[in-house]
Structures are given as structure tokens and as C-alpha cells.
Amino acid sequence: MYYDLNLLWSPKALELQRNISFLAELGYNVIALNHIQSGKLPADISCPIPATLPFPLPPNVQILRRSTLVVTDTSQNHRIKDFNDASSGYDILAIRPTDEKSFQQACWSLDCDLISLDLTLRYPFHFKHKVLLDAVNRGVRIELCYGPGITSMDKTARKQLIENATAIIRATRGRGIVISSEATSALQCRAPTDIVNLATVWGLGQERGVEALTREARSVVVAAQFKRTSYRGVVDVIYGGEKPIKEKVDKKEKGKQKRKAAEITVDTEANSELEKPLSKTQLKKQAHLARMKAKAEAEALEIETTQNADADVNMAGQETPEI
Amino acid sequence: MVRIKHRYLLINILYPSKAPNFSTKDDIPDVIQFRAPTPDNFETGVLLRMIKEGVNELYGDYGLGMIAGSLKIIYLSAPTSTAIIRVSRDHYRLVWTALTMATRLPKPVDLPCVIQVVRTSGTIRKAEEEAIRRAKASIVRSKQSAQTNGSVGIDILRDFNLVGRYHQPSPAPNIRDGPTNHDSSESEVQID
Numbered sequence: 001m002y003y004d005l006n007l008l009w010s011p012k013a014l015e016l017q018r019n020i021s022f023l024a025e026l027g028y029n030v031i032a033l034n035h036i037q038s039g040k041l042p043a044d045i046s047c048p049i050p051a052t053l054p055f056p057l058p059p060n061v062q063i064l065r066r067s068t069l070v071v072t073d074t075s076q077n078h079r080i081k082d083f084n085d086a087s088s089g090y091d092i093l094a095i096r097p098t099d100e101k102s103f104q105q106a107c108w109s110l111d112c113d114l115i116s117l118d119l120t121l122r123y124p125f126h127f128k129h130k131v132l133l134d135a136v137n138r139g140v141r142i143e144l145c146y147g148p149g150i151t152s153m154d155k156t157a158r159k160q161l162i163e164n165a166t167a168i169i170r171a172t173r174g175r176g177i178v179i180s181s182e183a184t185s186a187l188q189c190r191a192p193t194d195i196v197n198l199a200t201v202w203g204l205g206q207e208r209g210v211e212a213l214t215r216e217a218r219s220v221v222v223a224a225q226f227k228r229t230s231y232r233g234v235v236d237v238i239y240g241g242e243k244p245i246k247e248k249v250d251k252k253e254k255g256k257q258k259r260k261a262a263e264i265t266v267d268t269e270a271n272s273e274l275e276k277p278l279s280k281t282q283l284k285k286q287a288h289l290a291r292m293k294a295k296a297e298a299e300a301l302e303i304e305t306t307q308n309a310d311a312d313v314n315m316a317g318q319e320t321p322e323i
Numbered sequence: 324m325v326r327i328k329h330r331y332l333l334i335n336i337l338y339p340s341k342a343p344n345f346s347t348k349d350d351i352p353d354v355i356q357f358r359a360p361t362p363d364n365f366e367t368g369v370l371l372r373m374i375k376e377g378v379n380e381l382y383g384d385y386g387l388g389m390i391a392g393s394l395k396i397i398y399l400s401a402p403t404s405t406a407i408i409r410v411s412r413d414h415y416r417l418v419w420t421a422l423t424m425a426t427r428l429p430k431p432v433d434l435p436c437v438i439q440v441v442r443t444s445g446t447i448r449k450a451e452e453e454a455i456r457r458a459k460a461s462i463v464r465s466k467q468s469a470q471t472n473g474s475v476g477i478d479i480l481r482d483f484n485l486v487g488r489y490h491q492p493s494p495a496p497n498i499r500d501g502p503t504n505h506d507s508s509e510s511e512v513q514i515d
Contacts, residue, residue: 187426
């Protein structure tokens with residue numbers, strides 16, 4: 001599974017479809033469409049990228065939606081909480097710092113998933129090991145984008161890309177790095193193995209290079225998803241597959257019982273009789289018992305009547321002496 | 324005797340933007356468009372020049388000097404946009420990065436392209452085997468996508484003699500059963 005977490009989104013469906021299918025052709029499986037936002041944020045930050053794209057996707061390709069916030073003023077409120085909410089529609093939030101102050105803020109405190117520097121620019125400060133490592137330990141990954149450096153016409157862009165990339169690789173000691181394309185057109189995309197080679201030349205080991213396209217990128221996606229769906233980043237409800245069929249049948253019966261309680265009680269009585277068919281001996285026994293009972297009752301009645309009669313007599317007898 | 328060890332890079336040339344030969348027809352499947360044939364004027368000299376210019380741009384005279392002795396185009400096939408390049412093993416990454424950074428085929432061809440190194444190997448034989456395997460796989464995929472996209476794709480394949488060259492039509496060709504059909508094409512794909 002190779003990840004490209006940065007393909008610039010454009011509303012032109014034809015171009016986008018071409019870019020996605022070219023990335024799929026190169027061997028990428030997960031592609032994040034990137035929407036860059038800078039300056040003052042609009043009131044409604046919901047994602048302009050549609051959840052289902054208006055064209056068929058190549059097989060085995062998963063599309064994610066990502067927002068990149070350009071941070072220039074550290075005092076400004078960037079409403080990062082809104083971006084980290086599932087309702088915003090974004091799957092990943094990246095921060096693009098522009099100066100040292102915002103870079104440090106992004107590394108230390110901003111609640112984002114990725115720190116993505118524009119590597120074609122010259123930065124007047126050093127990338128410090130401690131600052132970058134704080135970000136990596138916090139679970140934030142550093143992104144290197146090769147796309148703009150490859151196709152840009154002026155050679156300084158490529159030179160800056162190499163300079164910045166090697167500086168970041170040296171400062172992080174190769175830890176927590178994600179490589180993605182930031183491509184506007186398919187011409188800027190390169191195959192995963194080519195990128196691994198490029199990273200090797202830049203000082204990232206071959207294994208680290210492969211991890212930058214697979215494991216590290218995946219950890220970004222999974223952590224971002226977890227942040228959005230779970231309860232306080234601790235507990236998450238996951239889909240555990242369908243229930244066994246046996247339980248389904250039970251459910252149906254339960255439902256029936258609730259609806260037609262009266263009918264079913266009658267039925268169950270009938271069933272209980274049906275369940276125990278009486279044998280001949282039992283029938284005889286019951287008949288005998290019934291007969292005996294009747295007989296006993298009849299005798300009891302007789303006794304009662306005689307006793308009553310006696311009582312009457314006694315009463316009469318008792319009364320007489322008094323008088 | 325100590326022999327000089329080499330790396331053999333198997334490369335594919337891909338055309339992400341509109342390929343030259345497809346200007347008239349729009350609804351060709353992407354799989355076929357990306358792997359379009361390169362024009363015939365793309366020869367070993369052109370590729371060699373492109374690599375040298377690229378290495379010179381990235382690594383200067385040092386890089387050029389390091390690779391110049393061993394660099395050789397072993398195989399180049401314009402119709403399949405495939406090539407095998409030989410470089411010394413110590414410096415193959417210089418050539419590789421130059422290929423990665425290339426965005427355009429040079430003058431007589433002059434097309435925007437993406438070059439993908441699909442395999443590096445220590446022997447020519449392994450590179451050859453991989454080239455054959457990939458050619459077959461791409462034909463199968465082209466046919467599958469052609470079938471899903473209707474008859475257009477098949478016409479395209481015929482235009483480029485892909486059907487005729489790599490696949491001898493059987494009485495009832497079932498394109499879905501690709502792998503069985505393509506055993507027959509093994510002898511047809513040849514790398515000198």
C-alpha cells in the first residue's frame with residue numbers, strides 16, 4: 001500500500017480524473033486530495049471536495065480529503081478544532097508554516113496531523129532537531145513534497161528543494177518523515193520506487209524511504225481518522241462485521257411476540273397442550289380421577305345434607321330443654 | 324581477474340498528458356494512453372543524450388565523469404516505450420535520479436513524459452524477463468479495459484498492431500481469460 005497524501009484538488013473533473021488514474025498507474029493506493037487555504041478563513045469551512053467524485057475511480061484506490069492551512073500570523077485563531085471535527089468533511093489537516101515562529105508553534109502546540117513546508121522557498125532559519133523531534137514525538141509527521149521542485153522552470157526551486165529536504169532529513173535523523181507529491185498535474189508525479197531512490201540520495205536510508213511512503217503515511221491517516229471518529233481520542237466504535245445469522249432469526253421472533261402478544265399467548269397454550277400428547281393410560285387415569293372426584297363430591301354433599309339434618313335435629317333437641 | 328560490476332535499469336516511459344498519437348480520439352482508456360508508443364525517431368542516441376544532460380545538470384562534471392565510461396543503452400523499444408540501461412554499480416543512483424528528474428524527451432521527439440525505473444538488476448537476463456513479464460501484463464490490462472470501454476479500445480490496440488503482434492487471434496477469443504490466451508504470445512515478445 002503506497003500513499004500519496006498530497007494531490008492538489010482542482011474542480012476540473014477531467015484533469016483530476018487523469019491525475020488520479022496516473023497515480024494509480026504508478027502504484028499508489030491511497031491518494032489524499034489537498035485543498036490549500038490561506039489568509040482569513042471563511043465562516044463556513046466545510047470541504048469543497050465532494051465525498052464521492054463524479055467519475056469512476058480505478059480499482060484499489062482510496063481517496064481522502066485533506067486541508068492545508070497556511071499559517072502566517074501566530075496570534076490568529078485558526079479554528080483548528082473545526083477542521084479536526086468529522087463534520088467539516090476533511091480527513092487530514094496539515095499546517096504550512098511560513099516563518100520560524102509559526103513553524104515552532106506548529107511543532108509544539110497546533111493540533112494537526114502533518115507539518116508541510118513549501119520546500120521550494122528559502123527559509124532564513126535552521127531546522128532544529130529538538131523542535132522537529134517534539135513534533136514527531138507528539139505524533140505529527142513532517143511532509144516533504146517533491147512535485148514543485150521537479151517541474152519548476154527556475155533552477156533555484158530544485159536547489160532549494162534539495163537543500164531543505166536534506167536539512168530536514170538530517171535534523172529529524174530520518175524519523176517521522178512522509179514524502180508526497182504535491183502535484184498539480186500528473187507530470188509531477190513519480191513512482192514510489194523512484195521516490196525511494198531520490199530519498200536515498202538525499203540521505204534518508206532506503207528502508208526509511210519506503211516507510212515514508214507506506215508506514216508513516218498510514219500512521220498519519222489512521223491517527224487523523226481516530227481523532228475525528230473516536231470519543232475524546234480514547235474510545236472508538238468500529239464496525240465488527242455482520243452478526244451471525246442465528247441471532248437474526250431470534251430477533252424476528254422477538255419482534256412478532258411484541259406485536260401480537262394476545263395471539264401468541266393463545267398459541268403457546270395450544271402449543272403446550274399439543275406438546276404433551278396424552279397416552280391412553282394417562283387418559284384413563286385422568287378419567288378415573290375425575291370420576292373419583294365426582295364421587296367424592298357427591299358423597300360430601302350427602303354427608304353435608306345428613307349433617308345439616310342432624311344439626312337441625314340437634315338444634316331442635318337443644319332448644320327444647322331450654323324451653 | 325576482477326570484472327566491473329554493473330546495474331541494469333529497466334525503464335518505462337509514460338505519457339501522463341495527451342499522448343502524440345491519440346489526439347483525435349478522446350475516449351481511450353487511460354491505461355493505454357499512459358503507455359502509448361514513443362515516436363520512431365526516439366533512438367538510443369537521444370536517450371543517451373538525455374541521460375547525460377540530466378546527470379550534468381544535477382551532478383555536474385563529476386557525475387558525468389563517473390558514469391560516462393559505463394553508460395550504455397542495452398535495449399530500446401519505441402513501440403513499448405521500454406529501455407534497458409547499463410551503468411556501473413557504484414553510480415547507478417546518479418543515472419536513476421537524472422531519469423526521475425527528467426520531464427521531457429529531448430528535441431527530435433520533444434514530448435512531456437515521466438520516466439519510471441521499474442527494475443534494477445545485476446544481470447541483463449533478469450531485466451529482460453521483467454520486461455517480458457510487464458509487456459504481457461500490460462497487454463492483458465489494456466484488453467480488459469478495452470472490453471469494459473467497448474469497441475474503441477480494441478480498435479486502438481489494432482491501430483498500434485498490439486493485437487496482431489502480441490496475440491494470435493484464436494477462433495473464439497475470450498479476453499477475460501487473459502493469462503491462458505497469452506501463453507501463446509510468449510514467443511512473439513522478443514528482446515534482442
